[in-house]
Amino acid sequence: xxxxxxxxxxxxxxxxxxxxxxxxxxxxxxxxxxxxxxxxxxxxxxxxxxxxxxxxxxxxxxxxxxxxxxxxxxxxxxxxxxxxxxxxxxxxxxxxxxxxxxxxxxxxxxxxxxxxxxxxxxxxxxxxxxxxxxxxxxxxxxxxxxxxxxxxxxxxxxxxxxxxxxxxxxxxxxxxxxxxxxxxxxxxxxxxxxxxxxxxxxxxxxxxx
Numbered sequence: 170x171x172x173x174x175x176x177x178x179x180x181x182x183x184x185x186x187x188x189x190x191x192x193x194x195x196x197x198x199x200x201x202x203x204x205x206x207x208x209x210x211x212x213x214x215x216x217x218x219x220x221x222x223x224x225x226x227x228x229x230x231x232x233x234x235x236x237x238x239x240x241x242x243x244x245x246x247x248x249x250x251x252x253x254x255x256x257x258x259x260x261x262x263x264x265x266x267x268x269x270x271x272x273x274x275x276x277x278x279x280x281x282x283x284x285x286x287x288x289x290x291x292x293x294x295x296x297x298x299x300x301x302x303x304x305x306x307x308x309x310x311x312x313x314x315x316x317x318x319x320x321x322x323x324x325x326x327x328x329x330x331x332x333x334x335x336x337x338x339x340x341x342x343x344x345x346x347x348x349x350x351x352x353x354x355x356x357x358x359x360x361x362x363x364x365x366x367x368x369x370x371x372x373x374x375x376x377x378x
Contacts, residue, residue, distance in 0.1 A: 174226050176244040208242040215252045225279035225354070226267040229286060271352045276303045329355040332363065
């Protein structure tokens with residue numbers, strides 16, 4: 170651990186300001202004296218699990234590291250150039266929705282997505298849990314750049330999308346779960362959510378996009 174030279178006065182993040190409000194009319198959020206006069210280091214940990222999920226049936230966790238530590242009362246910053254941690258693996262007691270079989274196309278995309286998300290991608294064939302059957306159907310694409318997916322949110326790439334209204338979403342979710350277990354990764358989305366994403370085109374075009 171190394172203490173950086175000098176004094177550092179870190180201010181709290183300011184509240185978001187709506188675009189229809191002039192910034193100079195919003196008061197500045199001053200430091201909370203109960204926090205800034207305290208000698209408790211912030212943050213209190215060097216590493217923590219900030220996301221834990223099962224995208225495409227693979228168990229993936231996100232670790233967030235905090236190499237800097239702030240002592241508010243002394244206005245000093247400590248730097249940790251090396252952080253050591255240990256992961257303890259336990260049997261999962263929660264029910265995880267996993268396919269019992271998967272198309273070759275879906276399996277290819279699943280592995281490609283997971284490899285882009287994790288550091289230990291070379292272990293993908295040994296940490297996937299119980300194996301599922303890969304059915305030799307479908308066409309493998311040359312790349313998945315055109316697929317709009319957020320890897321940090323751990324969102325699976327669907328083979329099948331059910332578009333419905335909010336009142337029928339629960340009913341269609343049972344169908345989506347059944348299709349996913351059969352190897353067709355299926356999600357349910359509301360038309361209202363689609364309309365909210367695309368603001369500049371007609372509803373028919375929004376659904377098509």
